[in-house]
Amino acid sequence: MVAVEGLDGAGKATLVAALADAAARRGASVSMHAFPRYDADVHAALAGEALHGAHGDLRSSVHAMAVLFALDRAGAAADLRAAREAYDLVLVDRYVASNVAYGAARQEQDAGGEFVAWVHALEIERLGVPAPDVQVLVRVPGEVAARRVRERAAADPSRTPDGYESDAALQARCAQVYDELVSRTWLAPWSVVGADEGHVALTRTAESLVAERLGTERSGDIASGSSVRSDTIET
Numbered sequence: 001m002v003a004v005e006g007l008d009g010a011g012k013a014t015l016v017a018a019l020a021d022a023a024a025r026r027g028a029s030v031s032m033h034a035f036p037r038y039d040a041d042v043h044a045a046l047a048g049e050a051l052h053g054a055h056g057d058l059r060s061s062v063h064a065m066a067v068l069f070a071l072d073r074a075g076a077a078a079d080l081r082a083a084r085e086a087y088d089l090v091l092v093d094r095y096v097a098s099n100v101a102y103g104a105a106r107q108e109q110d111a112g113g114e115f116v117a118w119v120h121a122l123e124i125e126r127l128g129v130p131a132p133d134v135q136v137l138v139r140v141p142g143e144v145a146a147r148r149v150r151e152r153a154a155a156d157p158s159r160t161p162d163g164y165e166s167d168a169a170l171q172a173r174c175a176q177v178y179d180e181l182v183s184r185t186w187l188a189p190w191s192v193v194g195a196d197e198g199h200v201a202l203t204r205t206a207e208s209l210v211a212e213r214l215g216t217e218r219s220g221d222i223a224s225g226s227s228v229r230s231d232t233i234e235t
């Protein structure tokens with residue numbers, strides 16, 4: 001189970017797609033998931049609405065927002081466990097580390113702070129959300145991510161930046177917390193993919209990550225028997 005993490009506009013969806021392609025080319029089966037599941041889970045829907053200004057002062061509570069995101073994952077925990085059994089590779093676009101990074105950043109805490117420990121106790125220990133086997137940080141300079149968020153919103157009016165996306169200072173702090181999580185090997189080992197990697201380099205990175213996770217025995221196979229299932233894709 002590989003969780004892909006990063007700032008809004010970092011390019012997580014592009015990496016997830018490259019990982020899925022790389023796995024399929026090796027004949028591996030892939031199950032794809034993304035959080036928040038705005039369309040599938042009421043907690044995620046409420047959090048999404050709060051990020052766009054609804055529900056009074058809900059958004060102002062860091063812990064309330066984190067609980068909603070955590071309950072969304074708790075609701076998917078059984079499916080994720082089943083997917084792990086049934087598929088060679090389970091890909092998740094945003095996971096527990098997103099809750100940690102954004103919540104800690106909002107409170108100006110670092111990765112060693114109280115909030116990170118609280119999220120771990122809540123999601124992993126209490127709600128039984130399965131820990132990933134590896135996490136991949138798509139690491140981009142804040143201004144690049146912010147530009148992508150603006151471009152996305154200009155191209156698609158339904159993607160107006162939410163309260164977190166439009167807060168440049170929050171995104172900068174969040175990038176810092178992600179770096180700290182990587183250096184602490186928080187929750188699982190991390191790989192880091194750079195922003196400047198073009199399509200070819202990204203594909204190569206995805207190939208090597210998949211080879212690492214799935215081993216080399218299937219290398220060179222054509223994806224005749226492969227299957228890619230996308231349950232909840234939202235990017």
Ligand SMILES: Cc1cn([C@H]2C[C@H](O)[C@@H](COP(=O)(O)O)O2)c(=O)[nH]c1=O
Nearest residue numbers: 008035036069094095098099102164165
């Ligand atoms: C999945 C998740 C997202 N977030 C944040 C990251 C984004 O800024 C925002 C919405 O996510 P999205 O932009 O990927 O739809 O919510 C959390 O704070 N905790 C979480 O658990």
